[in-house]
Amino acid sequence: MTVTVVSMPEVNIDRTDFAGARERMARESLLLVDVELAPEAEPVSLAARLGLDAEELDWFGRAGEPARADFLGDRAGFVVPVVQGDRIHHVHVLVTERFLATAHHARTGLAQQIAKGLRHERPADTVHMLFIVLQEALATFRLSAVRSLLETEELEDEMFEDRRADQLQSLARLRRRSAQLHHALLPFLQVTDAVLTRRMINPSFPEERQRCAREFQTAGRLVLADIESLQEATRRSFASYSSLVAGEQNGVINRLALVSVIFLPLSFLTGFFGMNFTFLTDKLESRDDFWLLAIGLQALVLLGSFYLLHRTRIWRRLLDED
Known part of the structure; x- marks a missing residue:
């Protein structure tokens, strides 16, 4: 002490x-x-x-x-x-x-x-x-x-x-x-x-x-x-x-939605034409049918998705957030 x-x-x-x-x-x-x-x-x-x-x-x-x-x-x-x-x-x-x-x-x-x-x-x-x-x-x-x-x-x-x-x-x-x-x-x-x-x-x-x-x-x-x-x-x-955390999570969710807009239609097309229906297996046999449906249809879906994103200005909002 x-x-x-x-x-x-x-x-x-x-x-x-x-x-x-x-x-x-x-x-x-x-x-x-x-x-x-x-x-x-x-x-x-x-x-x-x-x-x-x-x-x-x-x-x-x-x-x-x-x-x-x-x-x-x-x-x-x-x-x-x-x-x-x-x-x-x-x-x-x-x-x-x-x-x-x-x-x-x-x-x-x-x-x-x-x-x-x-x-x-x-x-x-x-x-x-x-x-x-x-x-x-x-x-x-x-x-x-x-x-x-x-x-x-x-x-x-x-x-x-x-x-x-x-x-x-x-x-x-x-x-x-x-x-x-x-x-x-x-x-x-x-x-x-x-x-x-x-x-x-x-x-x-x-x-x-x-x-x-x-x-x-x-x-x-x-x-x-x-x-x-x-x-x-x-x-x-x-x-x-x-x-701040919620804002970052919203950005991630928006990006996932963006990817979904692009790839979900493509996934649907891939799954649809992968099914073994008689029409698909017996009628669609030529190369022209393949390019028209397999490639052309998917390209058309991609163009439609990008046009939709452009019209709704989702790209611009994501860039502004960044």
Whole structure:
């Protein structure tokens, strides 16, 4: 396990252990304590190791926790989804008036990202720091959605130039990605909206914190709209791909119909004169009969077929489609 402590207002980043983190949490204020848990580590009471209420905060640092947003009197707890690469991880966040503690089971680089935001924002208290953390989490969803949306649009443009089978696999991957982003973010926004709305109704909730809450809710809706735009773009691209395939199949069917117009009459003539009727075997014996019926009749049928194709302009439509 790795414990990182970010102190304000200087934004100093220090590595320490749990004993050092507990000591600094007891004597300092406006701290960010970030705990990176090893994936193979045995389940431990992270709250107890940080000197917190182990019974009430038994969820803090526990793997597999769903999205959470709870107001616990003098503190609040969150389980925040964060996008890292192709995966979505959950960061546990606990905020009080003195410190903000985060815990995660993957190398999300959250402490460094937040430290960069703190240098620009200079939060006045830990609640403001909390909203910076939540905004950073939303930024990872926004970045992933925009990148996937641009990739989807590029694939759609490539399909009209040169359709390939691997493009369908890429579209399926992007559609699954949009579903993952939506499935991870929507429950989190729903629970946070419920908690923040209740807090903003309270007259004792400071105006500055209400402003931060409204900004976060607005940003969350915008990110969710970006993800929904990605979902719509992937659906549209799948429809475009299906239309291209259908168009190619129509072209193949038209060509088969063209061949049928030419060769079906010839096949009929061949089958008819191949039957052993008495008239065919006894009466049609000369070479003139052969050239007239076998060759001349088939040539006449070919000329009629080509004239029919010319009059209906099927050739021209096929050339235009190509």
